[in-house]
Every structure is written in C-alpha cells, then in structure tokens.
Amino acid sequence: MTQKIEIEEKVLSENDKIAAEIRKRMKEKNIISLNLVSSPGSGKTSLLEKTLSELKDKINMALIAGDVQTENDANRLIKAGGNMVKPIVTGGACHLDAKMVAQALNEMNLDKVKLLFIENVGNLVCPSSYDLGEDMKVALISATEGDDKPLKYPAMFRRAGIIVINKIDLLGLSDFDMDRVKKNALQINGNLKIFETSCRTGAGLDKWFDWLRNLV
Amino acid sequence: MTQKIEIEEKVLSENDKIAAEIRKRMKEKNIISLNLVSSPGSGKTSLLEKTLSELKDKINMALIAGDVQTENDANRLIKAGGNMVKPIVTGGACHLDAKMVAQALNEMNLDKVKLLFIENVGNLVCPSSYDLGEDMKVALISATEGDDKPLKYPAMFRRAGIIVINKIDLLGLSDFDMDRVKKNALQINGNLKIFETSCRTGAGLDKWFDWLRNLV
Numbered sequence: 001m002t003q004k005i006e007i008e009e010k011v012l013s014e015n016d017k018i019a020a021e022i023r024k025r026m027k028e029k030n031i032i033s034l035n036l037v038s039s040p041g042s043g044k045t046s047l048l049e050k051t052l053s054e055l056k057d058k059i060n061m062a063l064i065a066g067d068v069q070t071e072n073d074a075n076r077l078i079k080a081g082g083n084m085v086k087p088i089v090t091g092g093a094c095h096l097d098a099k100m101v102a103q104a105l106n107e108m109n110l111d112k113v114k115l116l117f118i119e120n121v122g123n124l125v126c127p128s129s130y131d132l133g134e135d136m137k138v139a140l141i142s143a144t145e146g147d148d149k150p151l152k153y154p155a156m157f158r159r160a161g162i163i164v165i166n167k168i169d170l171l172g173l174s175d176f177d178m179d180r181v182k183k184n185a186l187q188i189n190g191n192l193k194i195f196e197t198s199c200r201t202g203a204g205l206d207k208w209f210d211w212l213r214n215l216v
Numbered sequence: 217m218t219q220k221i222e223i224e225e226k227v228l229s230e231n232d233k234i235a236a237e238i239r240k241r242m243k244e245k246n247i248i249s250l251n252l253v254s255s256p257g258s259g260k261t262s263l264l265e266k267t268l269s270e271l272k273d274k275i276n277m278a279l280i281a282g283d284v285q286t287e288n289d290a291n292r293l294i295k296a297g298g299n300m301v302k303p304i305v306t307g308g309a310c311h312l313d314a315k316m317v318a319q320a321l322n323e324m325n326l327d328k329v330k331l332l333f334i335e336n337v338g339n340l341v342c343p344s345s346y347d348l349g350e351d352m353k354v355a356l357i358s359a360t361e362g363d364d365k366p367l368k369y370p371a372m373f374r375r376a377g378i379i380v381i382n383k384i385d386l387l388g389l390s391d392f393d394m395d396r397v398k399k400n401a402l403q404i405n406g407n408l409k410i411f412e413t414s415c416r417t418g419a420g421l422d423k424w425f426d427w428l429r430n431l432v
Contacts, residue, residue, distance in 0.1 A: 039256040040340050040369065041361025068341060070367050092371065094310065094341035122368070123341050124256050125284060125310035144360040144383065145257025151286050152338070153256065155308065167360065170389060174416065200390065 015130055018098035022105065022133025026116065031062075032215055033116040035132050037156060038140035039149075040122030043166040045073045046199035047140065047208075048117055049080035054209050056081045059216055062113045064088060064104050066096040066121050073119060084108055095126040098133055114216040128155040136161035143167045144174055147181035150188045157188040162195065164208065169198040231346055234314035238321065238349025242332065247278075248431055249332040251348050253372060254356035255365075256338030259382040261289045262415035263356065263424075264333055265296035270425050272297045275432055278329045280304060280320050282312040282337050289335060300324055311342040314349055330432040344371040352377035359383045360390055363397035366404045373404040378411065380424065385414040 026033050036044045048063060055061065062084040065074040074087035086104045088096060101118060110116075118134060120127040128137075139160035141149050144167055150157040157163065163185055171178060178196070185192055195211070197204035242249050252260045264279060271277065278300040281290040290303035302320045304312060317334060326332075334350060336343040344353075355376035357365050360383055366373040373379065379401055387394060394412070401408050411427070413420035 039338070039361070040365055041255060041358070067368050069370050070364070072364050072368065094339070121341065122255070123310070123339055125337065125339050126342065142257075142360065144358065144386065145255070148286070148288050149256055152283050152288065154285050167390075170360065170386060173386060173389070174383075 012129065015098045018102050019131035019133040022098060022102055025105070026133065026135075029110055029113070031110060031113050031116050033118060033132075033134045035118045035120060035127075035134035035137045036140065037120045037124070037127045037137055037160070038122060039124045039142070039145055042122070042140040042142040042145065043199050044119050044122070044140055045076050047164060047166065047197065048077055048119060050199050050202070050205055051117075051209070051212065052077060052080040052082050054205070055212060058213070059115050060112045061115045061117065062086075062108055062110060063117045063119065064096075064101060065119045066090060066100070068092060068094070068121055084113065090121060094121060094123050095130050096120050096132055097130050101132045115212065124149065124153040124156050128153075128159050138162045138164060140164045140166050141181065143171050143176045143178070145176075147176050147178075148184060150181065150185040154188045157185055157192065160189065160192065162193045164195045164197055166197050166199060168196050168203055169201045228345065231314045234318050235347035235349040238314060238318055241321075242349065242351075245326055245329070247326060247329050247332050249334065249350045251334045251336060251343075251350035251353045252356065253336045253340070253343045253353055253376070254338060255340045255358070255361055258338070258356040258358040258361065259415050260335050260338070260356055261292050263380060263382065263413065264293055264335060266415050266418070266421055267333075267425070267428065268293060268296040268298050270421070271428060272299075275331050275428070276328045277331045277333065278302075278324055278326060279333045279335065280312075280317060281335045282306060282316070284308060284310070284337055300329065306337060310337060310339050311346050312336050312348055313346050317348045331428065340365065340369040340372050344369075344375050354378045354380060356380045356382050357397065359387050359392045359394070361392075363392050363394075364400060366397065366401040370404045373401055373408065376405065376408065378409045380411045380413055382413050382415060384412050384419055385417045
C-alpha cells in the first residue's frame with residue numbers, strides 16, 4: 001500500500017503541475033473558472049442550464065462537462081444555449097484531472113471567453129483531491145441528500161469557496177434542516193459563501209446570477 | 217500512468233484475495249451478506265434503520281457502516297436497534313475495501329448472525345470496483361437524483377444484483393421518471409431485481425422485508 005500511496009502522490013504532483021499551467025493560462029486570458037462538484041444528481045447540470053439561459057447574452061461562457069459515461073450533460077448544456085460545450089467522458093475514472101481539462105481546453109477557442117465552468121464527475125470524494133487549475137470549487141448539495149454531508153465528506157467542503165444548496169423547493173419534505181447544513185458546512189470551512197437555490201422553481205437563482213455578473 | 221494502473225491492478229487482486237476469504241468464511245457460517253452502495257444521501261442508512269426496526273426480533277443481523285468521516289451512520293443504526301454495528305471510518309478513502317471489512321469482521325461476534333449488511337461509502341463510482349466478499353451488491357438510487365444515473369454510472373449497476381429506488385414519496389416533484397430509470401437500469405443489467413421504496417412513508421418496504429426474510 002505504501003507503494004500505491006507514493007505513486008498516487010506522484011500522480012497528484014504531476015496533476016498539480018498541469019493545473020498550475022492551466023491557472024496561468026486562464027489568468028493571461030482573463031478567464032474566471034469554476035469547478036462544480038457534488039454528489040450525482042445534486043443539480044450541477046441544472047444550475048448550469050439555468051445560468052446559460054440567463055446569462056448567455058451577457059457573458060461569454062465556455063463549459064466542460066465531465067461524466068463517467070454518456071455525453072448527456074453536455075447535450076443538455078448545448079440545448080440550453082451553450083455554444084462552447086466540451087464533454088469529457090472519463091470512461092470509468094471517478095474524477096476529472098488537470099490533464100483531461102488541459103486537453104479539452106486545447107480544443108476550445110477561448111479568445112472571447114470570460115467564464116469557464118467545469119462540471120466534474122458526480123462524486124463527493126475523489127474530485128476534492130484534483131486541482132483543475134480553477135479559481136474556485138463550487139460544491140453543490142441538494143436539500144434531499146442529508147444535512148450532515150459536510151461533516152461526512154469534509155475534504156470537499158474544506159476546499160470549496162462556495163456551496164450551493166439546491167432543490168430548496170423540496171425543503172420540509174425530508175429531515176434536511178437548512179440551519180443545520182449551514183452550521184455543519186461552516187464548521188468545516190468558515191469562509192464558505194452559501195447560496196440557496198431551486199433550479200426547478202428558480203428561487204434564489206438571482207443571487208447566484210448577480211454574483212457571477214460581479215465576478216467577471 | 218501505466219505504473220499507476222499496474223499498482224492498482226495489484227491492489228485490486230490483493231483485495232479480491234481477501235474478499236474470497238471473507239466469502240468463504242461467511243459461507244461456512246451460513247451468513248448472507250449484502251453490500252449497499254449509492255450516491256451520498258440516497259437513503260442507505262434510512263433503509264437499514266427501517267430494516268432493523270422491522271426485522272431485528274426475527275433475524276439476527278450485523279452491520280458494518282462505512283464513512284469517510286464521522287460515525288453518524290453507525291450511531292443511527294445502533295439507535296434503530298442494531299446490537300452489532302461496526303463503524304469503519306476510512307479517513308479519506310472513497311470506498312470500503314476487503315481488508316477493512318475483514319478487520320471489522322474479526323472484531324465482531326458472528327456466531328448467531330444470519331444477515332450481514334455492509335453500508336459502503338456514499339459514492340456511485342469507486343465502490344463498484346471493490347469486491348467485499350458480499351453475496352450481492354444492492355444499489356440505491358433516490359427518486360430525486362436523476363433517472364439517467366444507471367447510464368452515467370454503469371459499472372455500479374452492472375455489478376449490482378438489486379436496485380432500490382428510494383424516496384418514491386417525492387416522485388412527481390422533479391423530472392425523475394420511474395419507467396425511464398427502470399428502462400435505463402435494465403439496459404445496463406437485465407438481471408436486476410428492482411424495489412421501489414420510501415423510507416419516509418414506508419411505501420414499498422414490505423416487499424423488501426419479505427425478500428430479506430426469504431433470503432435467510
């Protein structure tokens with residue numbers, strides 16, 4: 001196992017090198033990049049669909065959509081108006097790594113892009129370890145998946161700058177407690193900025209859109 | 217990367233060896249074992265809580281509850297009446313492996329046990345690769361997390377014997393389509409047995425309990 005860990009450390013340091021190159025390149029191009037992470041089905045693609053619909057005429061956005069299999073998410077984002085959407089099918093890998101992202105970026109025309117979204121594989125554990133050269137990780141959590149998630153998957157919430165608590169239209173239909181999830185998240189990372197949204201009803205999305213507009 | 221893959225294959229084959237020992241030992245003791253896998257927050261612990269409440273006087277059950285951090289799930293299971301509950305805190309690892317399970321089993325008195333539940337880390341990707349010596353993987357999917365999950369995370373559904381579609385009380389409140397998720401799951405694995413449950417309302421749990429009673 002020691003051998004495995006050493007090799008993994010080597011892979012991660014190789015990853016960090018590529019991530020640093022991506023970060024430098026994005027900075028030169030004045031592109032802000034956000035790495036969206038969450039459990040499967042928390043609403044990453046839905047949030048990006050809504051964001052495209054709202055902001056596509058105001059902000060030039062590029063999107064990378066990672067999945068273990070299928071290009072379903074990328075197709076949804078194209079349908080929502082994304083004119084620069086690049087799917088990455090990991091073919092089994094449980095996370096995106098910097099090399100995959102660098103390759104995808106090489107195939108995209110980033111000249112006018114101001115904002116890059118990277119939608120990671122749905123997984124609340126492994127993507128936390130892989131720097132993709134993003135400016136910030138945005139962790140989604142849905143109001144149906146349990147308010148103790150920040151405590152049980154702390155690495156992700158420690159490394160995120162933002163959490164989006166999504167599906168708030170379903171609050172009250174489970175034991176999920178909004179105050180408790182916030183308390184748990186802030187206990188892990190006191191600097192987290194928190195949004196509360198429902199991609200279904202649109203509730204709370206305005207604040208997210210405003211924040212993005214201010215960002216770029 | 218080749219080197220990493222080789223090491224991983226070695227780790228997996230070491231894992232399979234330990235898993236085979238667990239399987240042999242469980243067979244000798246006449247214990248049926250189920251490995252519960254799902255996204256974070258699909259309801260693995262809730263299903264086990266309900267199962268303990270219903271069957272604890274009829275079937276002698278042991279439970280292993282895996283989490284990246286916290287013993288929250290194990291504590292919930294003890295509160296629900298589990299008198300043989302063993303937590304495994306992986307401390308970062310994204311899955312249980314056979315070695316962790318073997319160690320936990322060594323510390324449990326299995327003499328009268330008929331049914332062993334192993335609650336895996338909430339992760340729809342990595343736990344699919346690790347045989348824990350179980351008789352069957354039971355994959356949960358909640359009716360709020362998207363009906364294309366079997367297509368996007370096929371390995372898990374290919375290796376499962378059963379899927380439990382949970383939170384059916386929330387059907388109709390999202391785009392989740394029951395027929396579509398079943399079709400998608402059966403497209404990946406035509407042998408899947410499917411249960412539909414709500415741990416919140418109790419709907420559908422009787423069939424699950426009946427199936428467990430018949431199993432032991």
